[in-house]
Amino acid sequence: MIAVVVFDKTFSYEIHSLVKAFYPMQDVKVYLSSEEIPDNADRLVLPALPNERDPLKRRLYSFLSEHTHKTLPWGTLTGIRPTRIALAGLYAGKTEEEIRAQFRYEYFTSDEKILLSTNIAKREKTILDTMDVRAGYSLYIGIPFCPTTCAYCSFASYPLAKNESKTDAYVTALIRELDYVADAFSHKELHSIYLGGGTPTTLTGTQSERLLNAIEERLDVQHLREFTVECGRPDSMDLEKLTVLKRHGISRICVNPQTFKQDTLNTIGRAHTVEDTVRAYTLALEAGFDHINMDLILGLPGETTEDVKHTMEEVARLNPDDVTVHSLAVKRGSFLHRKLTEGEDFQRADAPDEMMRTATAYANDICCTPYYLYRQKNMTGNMENTGFAKEGKEGIYNILINEEVESIVALGAGAISKRIFYIEETDTNRENAPFSVRIERSENLKELDLYLARVDEMIERKKALFD
Ligand code: SF4
Structure with a gap:
């Protein structure tokens, strides 16, 4: 079991989801530093993280990526529908390049998944527009x-x-x-x-x-x-x-x-x-x-x-x-x-x-x-x-x-x-x-x-x- 040690539990759901994505085969639990942690758990002490959700996820992702030498195809996207981001962008009049940049720099998503999400969003929009x-x-x-x-x-x-x-x-x-x-x-x-x-x-x-x-x-x-x-x-x-x-x-x-x-x-x-x-x-x-x-x-x-x-x-x-x-x-x-x-x-x-x-x-x-x-x-x-x-x-x-x-x-x-x-x-x-x-x-x-x-x-x- 991986015990993730945090100093503030406000974003424990987001932290749990992202750590779990890097360690899919392991049981992951988030503990406050003041809580008792089981002896048999592997401790993962996180660096100081920002107080806002998206910046926090980006910082955590970079830390975990360095720690595990892995990247995730969907980047920091946990708990968000990828196609919804692309669709909202299309309805807001963004260009495809702007949507791609959003996925790449805000969510660290791979090019393969960006292409998948944007293609689906375009097809969905064609249907929803009717x-x-x-x-x-x-x-x-x-x-x-x-x-x-x-x-x-x-x-x-x-x-x-x-x-x-x-x-x-x-x-x-x-x-x-x-x-x-x-x-x-x-x-x-x-x-x-x-x-x-x-x-x-x-x-x-x-x-x-x-x-x-x-x-x-x-x-x-x-x-x-x-x-x-x-x-x-x-x-x-x-x-x-x-x-x-x-x-x-x-x-x-x-x-x-x-x-x-x-x-x-x-x-x-x-x-x-x-x-x-x-x-x-x-x-x-x-x-x-x-x-x-x-x-x-x-x-x-x-x-x-x-x-x-x-x-x-x-x-x-x-x-x-x-x-x-x-x-x-x-x-x-x-x-x-x-x-x-x-x-x-x-x-x-x-x-x-x-x-x-x-x-x-x-x-x-x-x-x-x-x-x-x-x-x-x-x-x-x-x-x-x-x-x-x-x-x-x-x-x-x-x-x-x-x-x-x-x-x-x-x-x-x-x-x-x-x-x-x-x-x-x-x-x-x-x-x-x-x-x-x-x-x-x-x-x-x-x-x-x-x-x-x-x-x-x-x-x-x-x-x-x-x-
Ligand atoms: S609801 Fe679907 S998954 Fe569940 S038992 Fe029935 S067929 Fe299987």
Whole structure:
């Protein structure tokens, strides 16, 4: 364990994130110099640091870089969305050179990541410029049931076998929340719907039909640009369910292999085969879907760059319309995190940046180029999650939620609604920029039984946020 010794804890979060980025395999804790430090910890005494966040991070980065003889591709960028910096620059009328200089000198970002961020921001801006995000909203609906629980999962997810008896009541609760949305958002344009989870296709065809009918009956969909259903687990899909989705106008679905290495699927508890993935993808085509996404994870336990290559060859063979490449993040609450804190370890990604380059090259080969990007804490190799899409096949909801430019009302256990308050700008260059915002959130209870019992209270929470 690394004990970082500081004289002031004001910026301990920023200090922790940056030290952790330099020492990804180690447990890092920040201590005040007056606190007792465990004997077995390696002490890291920091130099005097400035009292402002960004200068502090730059000084700390230089110190750690000298200390470890390493540089980080994203430089000091922790806790900030890189594409948001680039997008804000574009909306403020900055030139690309000015944006590049900002990344280089303020955040010490590598040229490769600067190019990635600015290219994505330009693509996002092209899409956002076609939408009036101030007049609109998006809808998220979470279905918290899964066939089994994946080892890295930290979402609201309950094994279907044990909770099947609650699925009807769950759909009823969602429809109750939908009644509120229909009433409160009738003056707004609904731009995108995302049915995620969990695994939405754990619902039966009849239950899906009931939910989709309720959406159609209550909400005005004339401005709807996208309706995604994250089917997710291939072992939850059949032709009947996919046909119901198609009939109700779902425009984008996700079939998520995560990897095409069977041993890894067994290790991470996915309980489906690589053949199931191919079968589900083929069924989706048969049902008539022309926008299919695939999610992958790099850095899964025991996987090497060769395994990523194999996975990408299989993905390229299926030729989806968009691919999201995640870097494994071991989050608190997951089985993997528990195992790690109990002292068990797994073979970590040998070369995370090489894995990402391999995945990128294969995605590019099927004409999928980056369109959104986000980073999380504790990601393998301090990398990123990147969405690649063919032209015109971008996931619009992904852009809206990541750039936090449009309010999202979220239904279901553990779902978090976000209200965006736009701050008026006086600078005419920024008149239409959706980037000066303040965000407030309201969270639904994550525990399934509590959510079902207290759904009216979840609606009251949303009223307090949106009304
Ligand atoms: S499919 Fe997703 S939500 Fe379900 S257990 Fe796996 S990671 Fe969690």
